[in-house]
Amino acid sequence: MELHKLKIHELHDLLKNKEVSAVDVTEAYLERIKEVEPQVDALICITEEYALKKAEEADKMIQDGNINDLTGIPVIIKDNMCTENIRTTCASKMLEDFVPPYNATVVENLNNLGAVMVGKANLDEFAMGSSTENSAFKTTKNPWDLSRVPGGSSGGSAASVAADECAFSLGSDTGGSIRQPASLCGVVGMKPTYGLVSRYGLVAFASSLDQIGPLTKDVTDCAIVLNAIAGHDPKDSTSVDKMRKKDYKEFLKDDIKGIRIGYAKEFFGEGLDDGVRESIESSLKIFESLGAEIKEISLPYLDYALAAYYIVSSAEASSNLARYDGIRYGHVATKYEDLIDMYMVSRSEGFGKEVKRRIMLGTYALSSGYYDAYYNKALKVRTLIKKDYEKAFEDVDVIVGPTSPTTAFKIGERVEDPLAMYLADVYTVPVNIAGLPGLSLPCGLSNDLPVGLQIVGRHFDEGVVLNAAYAFEKACNFNAKPSFKGGAK
Numbered sequence: 001m002e003l004h005k006l007k008i009h010e011l012h013d014l015l016k017n018k019e020v021s022a023v024d025v026t027e028a029y030l031e032r033i034k035e036v037e038p039q040v041d042a043l044i045c046i047t048e049e050y051a052l053k054k055a056e057e058a059d060k061m062i063q064d065g066n067i068n069d070l071t072g073i074p075v076i077i078k079d080n081m082c083t084e085n086i087r088t089t090c091a092s093k094m095l096e097d098f099v100p101p102y103n104a105t106v107v108e109n110l111n112n113l114g115a116v117m118v119g120k121a122n123l124d125e126f127a128m129g130s131s132t133e134n135s136a137f138k139t140t141k142n143p144w145d146l147s148r149v150p151g152g153s154s155g156g157s158a159a160s161v162a163a164d165e166c167a168f169s170l171g172s173d174t175g176g177s178i179r180q181p182a183s184l185c186g187v188v189g190m191k192p193t194y195g196l197v198s199r200y201g202l203v204a205f206a207s208s209l210d211q212i213g214p215l216t217k218d219v220t221d222c223a224i225v226l227n228a229i230a231g232h233d234p235k236d237s238t239s240v241d242k243m244r245k246k247d248y249k250e251f252l253k254d255d256i257k258g259i260r261i262g263y264a265k266e267f268f269g270e271g272l273d274d275g276v277r278e279s280i281e282s283s284l285k286i287f288e289s290l291g292a293e294i295k296e297i298s299l300p301y302l303d304y305a306l307a308a309y310y311i312v313s314s315a316e317a318s319s320n321l322a323r324y325d326g327i328r329y330g331h332v333a334t335k336y337e338d339l340i341d342m343y344m345v346s347r348s349e350g351f352g353k354e355v356k357r358r359i360m361l362g363t364y365a366l367s368s369g370y371y372d373a374y375y376n377k378a379l380k381v382r383t384l385i386k387k388d389y390e391k392a393f394e395d396v397d398v399i400v401g402p403t404s405p406t407t408a409f410k411i412g413e414r415v416e417d418p419l420a421m422y423l424a425d426v427y428t429v430p431v432n433i434a435g436l437p438g439l440s441l442p443c444g445l446s447n448d449l450p451v452g453l454q455i456v457g458r459h460f461d462e463g464v465v466l467n468a469a470y471a472f473e474k475a476c477n478f479n480a481k482p483s484f485k486g487g488a489k
Contacts, residue, residue, distance in 0.1 A: 003028035022058035022072030042160040058114040071114035076166040079120040082201040091135035094350030104201020121156030130424040143482035148408040151181030158185040176428025179440035183403035183452020194435035195240035198233030206313035223248035251463035257291030262396030275446025305430040311378035318362030403440040403452030
């Protein structure tokens with residue numbers, strides 16, 4: 001039995017029945033990492049010794065009858081979430097040697113349940129990018145074709161799940177950074193409603209947009225992980241309180257008869273690949289065959305979402321990254337003339353090109369004379385986009401469309417064209433702007449590369465999104481696996 005190929009719920013059944021131990025499962029995944037990691041480059045670090053210790057603790061929990069859905073299940077954490085006494089780099093030279101003294105809340109939640117962290121995933125530096133080519137340490141490859149990107153910024157998290165290096169991973173999503181790589185790597189990725197999952201211990205990029213979420217092998221696993229990480233956290237002031245704790249597994253039902261599904265005509269305009277368009281149109285027919293009611297809707301301000309997003313997110317990044325000055329923590333220059341020069345040289349050496357670009361853009365948008373013209377106007381557009389969705393959800397229960405306008409593109413293809421890179425997030429960014437839940441799941445292939453279908457719901461309506469995704473997954477029956485083209489084993 002190849003344990004590394006199994007899903008969370010399948011591994012759980014084996015562990016519960018004591019057919020395998022948590023150590024067996026962990027060793028199988030560590031062996032898989034050794035086999036494929038040299039080709040995929042999904043991880044910044046492998047935590048082998050730590051993982052085996054945690055697996056032994058999980059076995060003791062199981063022995064004592066204290067087993068839950070994630071006990072003994074291997075996970076990879078995106079390297080912008082704090083892990084106690086384990087390096088957290090954000091894939092940046094600025095934080096290359098940073099070792100947090102505490103865990104992010106989501107990491108603590110997984111630890112309490114007995115999950116086993118086997119590594120930290122590569123990402124675009126400080127989560128800024130759509131291809132994982134902006135990492136200071138390595139470029140992650142897409143397991144479907146090693147000459148292509150896995151998406152970003154959670155490219156390492158998505159690639160690690162697609163390559164079976166873990167049973168599930170955690171990513172963060174600021175403008176599509178879970179869903180877009182999930183689409184390009186052919187896995188399930190969910191961005192929960194803003195405020196549903198604690199951001200405490202997540203290194204901030206854009207605080208009003210960032211959200212942690214799961215990347216998994218199927219929709220059932222997605223619900224399991226969401227159960228583990230969702231909930232109020234007093235350490236996070238944006239975490240929503242007074243919400244009844246839900247069991248998202250209860251929403252995993254085949255029946256979606258009568259559900260109203262909207263598709264925005266704006267999703268099918270210029271820039272959408274023909275193969276992606278065909279897969280999405282076929283997906284709408286599957287929903288129709290399941291008894292769903294399909295409606296065309298309009299989101300007129302969608303065209304302005306990308307511009308508004310890059311102004312708001314860059315402005316917040318400019319503020320959040322001001323703390324990395326070489327004095328309090330972060331990279332410190334060794335050669336400088338005075339204090340001001342030390343700040344400048346430390347930040348110049350520590351930050352990569354894309355991070356510098358966004359800091360400059362954000363600082364410009366917030367500067368005197370330009371604040372009203374750019375930042376304030378972007379906030380007004382943000383409100384209009386929220387109202388677009390509110391109006392749409394008066395007539396439909398979920399909105400579906402493509403996750404990404406293209407399949408995975410070639411490594412290096414868009415590095416010198418930031419605008420083309422930013423357009424990779426054109427369908428995911430509006431969901432973050434409105435703070436809504438969105439899920440991507442594979443719905444077909446185009447030129448042997450996976451296509452992602454995005455399902456978006458109302459605020460805190462993750463259950464309805466999961467229900468639609470689960471029913472679609474069963475009907476679509478997408479079973480294709482990564483080919484590891486380009487020299488992988």
